[in-house]
Amino acid sequence: MASIELKNLRKSFGAVEVIKGIDLEIKKGEFMVFVGPSGCGKSTLLRLISGLEDITSGDMIFDGRRVNALAPAKRGIAMVFQSYALYPHMSVFDNMAFGLTLERGHDKQDIRRRVEKAADMLQLRPYLDRLPKQLSGGQRQRVAIGRAITRDPKVFLFDEPLSNLDAALRVATRIEIARLHEEMDAVTMVYVTHDQVEAMTLADRICVLRDGLVEQVGTPMELYETPASLFVAGFIGSPKMNFLTAERAEAHGCTTLGIRGEHLTVTPDGIWEGKVIHTENLGADSYVYLDMGEAEPIVVRMDGASASRSGAMLRVSPQPDRLYRFDAAGKPIH
Numbered sequence: 001m002a003s004i005e006l007k008n009l010r011k012s013f014g015a016v017e018v019i020k021g022i023d024l025e026i027k028k029g030e031f032m033v034f035v036g037p038s039g040c041g042k043s044t045l046l047r048l049i050s051g052l053e054d055i056t057s058g059d060m061i062f063d064g065r066r067v068n069a070l071a072p073a074k075r076g077i078a079m080v081f082q083s084y085a086l087y088p089h090m091s092v093f094d095n096m097a098f099g100l101t102l103e104r105g106h107d108k109q110d111i112r113r114r115v116e117k118a119a120d121m122l123q124l125r126p127y128l129d130r131l132p133k134q135l136s137g138g139q140r141q142r143v144a145i146g147r148a149i150t151r152d153p154k155v156f157l158f159d160e161p162l163s164n165l166d167a168a169l170r171v172a173t174r175i176e177i178a179r180l181h182e183e184m185d186a187v188t189m190v191y192v193t194h195d196q197v198e199a200m201t202l203a204d205r206i207c208v209l210r211d212g213l214v215e216q217v218g219t220p221m222e223l224y225e226t227p228a229s230l231f232v233a234g235f236i237g238s239p240k241m242n243f244l245t246a247e248r249a250e251a252h253g254c255t256t257l258g259i260r261g262e263h264l265t266v267t268p269d270g271i272w273e274g275k276v277i278h279t280e281n282l283g284a285d286s287y288v289y290l291d292m293g294e295a296e297p298i299v300v301r302m303d304g305a306s307a308s309r310s311g312a313m314l315r316v317s318p319q320p321d322r323l324y325r326f327d328a329a330g331k332p333i334h
């Protein structure tokens with residue numbers, strides 16, 4: 001178990017600075033998720049933690065000890081990537097044991113015990129004799145995770161481990177990773193994704209990154225309820241927050257007014273009117289898209305049973321205590 005502290009961390013590739021001064025504390029045993037758009041520096045930051053990438057300036061502290069110059073193998077970390085990188089000619093067992101066979105001090109019995117324990121945690125026990133090609137994508141990714149577990153790391157680093165899986169497997173493997181964190185509650189996990197749903201469902205805390213800087217750090221609900229910027233407001237939550245401008249914003253004393261689809265109520269005396277352009281029926285919920293003359297359609301979350309005809313006019317009102325007001329710089333007005 002390790003705490004990780006990043007102090008004014010910077011990373012440049014040649015003349016280009018991609019990590020621009022990051023301060024962050026990751027607690028022992030915490031599940032921290034880095035989320036942000038493609039290219040914002042998530043993978044680079046994870047590689048700085050792993051030691052696979054050199055730090056340009058600033059400090060990386062593990063358990064109070066500066067590790068800037070410590071080799072990756074000495075950091076007590078294990079990493080799982082988007083591509084599973086399994087050895088195709090080795091059985092699941094041998095793939096999971098491979099890292100251990102390279103390390104000193106593991107006899108056959110110790111290796112078997114560790115592999116079987118990891119296999120049990122990941123429900124892979126029935127597959128130990130199979131080859132990777134005889135597994136589904138989700139099972140292969142679990143083998144890659146299992147290979148990391150057998151090494152008994154203090155810190156687990158994941159870089160978009162679910163990106164290669166189809167939607168159903170992604171959800172199943174996501175639940176597996178969440179369970180794993182509960183079982184290995186002494187292990188610190190740092191998880192990179194561009195998918196805010198993964199971030200919301202897995203994280204103890206989320207660190208939203210934008211263009212090499214931290215935009216906000218907080219629990220999923222803190223980010224959802226009190227976004228520190230227009231950027232976070234638009235990034236966290238699904239469907240994304242609606243933004244209203246011009247007179248509708250001015251009437252509330254701001255440049256941009258934000259309201260989530262779940263906080264709009266359809267009512268005959270609603271303060272805003274829009275034309276239904278599309279309805280998505282998801283079963284439990286429906287999302288009704290309204291043209292209100294804003295840059296993007298306004299989405300209203302309604303009961304699954306409710307139906308709205310395209311072309312119909314609908315009046316809605318925001319729940320007043322759920323309105324978000326932003327200034328021209330995208331900062332919240334309280």
Ligand SMILES: Nc1ncnc2c1ncn2[C@@H]1O[C@H](COP(=O)(O)OP(=O)(O)O)[C@@H](O)[C@H]1O
Pocket residue numbers: 013018036037038039040041042043044045
């Ligand atoms: N080895 C490298 N050499 C030069 N530029 C790099 C290198 N690795 C990453 N970058 C650049 O750093 C920025 C951040 O990349 P990355 O950390 O991979 O982003 P993310 O994982 O958030 O998509 C990108 O602009 C990328 O092109």
Ligand SMILES: [Mg+2]
Pocket residue numbers: 042043044
């Ligand atoms: Mg990346």
